[in-house]
Amino acid sequence: MSGDPALDLAGTVGSRRDESIDLLAAPADLERWVAECDGLPDRVTADAATFESALSLREALYRLALDRVLDRPFDPASLEIVNGMAAEPVPTVVLSDAGQHMTGDLPAVLSHIARSGIAVLADPDACLKECCRTGCTRIYLDRSRGARRTWCGMDECGNRVKAAAYRARRRASTPAEGHGPGAPA
């Protein structure tokens, strides 16, 4: 995961620069996504209107995160969307021996995500990066020491890049017609 629910929401669209893959095609996908997110309520219902606002929050968060990555001023329209949603009521949090538990409806969850996004986007020390795997385009928070992470996640991208590099090396070291070892393919 990207290290923050706001960036995770923005990451529900993959490979944004080519044929993008949208993981949230219908309200039921959003309900499932919220349930699977650590720290968010286990159960919310999404109607068509809240689903639309979730998607507009998502695109606004992505735009602002990209603005941070590219070190340019925030897009005013996206700021308005995120700030507007952050002003709505937030979920209830309860502490117990089991840890923290959050309850609330979907608009409250969106407000929580917007606030979380604001906290990350406003933090001058937060190291936001775009994943180095070509085609991934996910923006993540690098909390590693020295900020040396290159991929959004080892499972999703790191291992795929390493496997591709291994295959490329093997191809390069196999003598092919007219090419010596290491010759460009």
Ligand SMILES: [Zn+2]
């Ligand atoms: Zn990635």
